Amino acid sequence: MELSREKKRIPKVLYFSIVSSVLLMLINIFRWRLIEIITVFLEPLVELFIGLLFLGGVIWSIVYFIRNVRKERFGVIIPFAISIITILIVCFVPFTNIILGRDFNINLKDREKVVSMIKSGELVPNVSYNICEECVW
Structure with a gap:
């Protein structure tokens, strides 16, 4: 018996949203180690790059949601939900x-x-x- 179901394709925006969210959380967790490794002058550039990457992912997920909300109700909100959860985690x-x-x-x-x-x-x-001179131990 063959299954004739078509394999559901996972959108690239979901992968991008997951990767950019994980990178943003990792940069927040390992910020001080990165400053020790790549100096205080270069670490903000890495943080800026990852922040812009994440912002691009948020914009992409919003556009994806707006374009595909009528086709699928639930699946299109997942990339945007991942981004919102990541923003809440990073902020709080x-x-x-x-x-x-x-x-x-x-x-x-x-x-x-x-x-x-x-x-x-x-x-x-x-x-x-x-x-x-004033210190008395």
């Missing part, structure tokens, strides 16, 4: 606070070790302008 999830909190907790023991070395006098400033 505090990625920077999450990443900095995680970094603080991971490196807390090392930081406490340096503070104890400073307090005990084991670690001293190597330049004169790095000495705090």
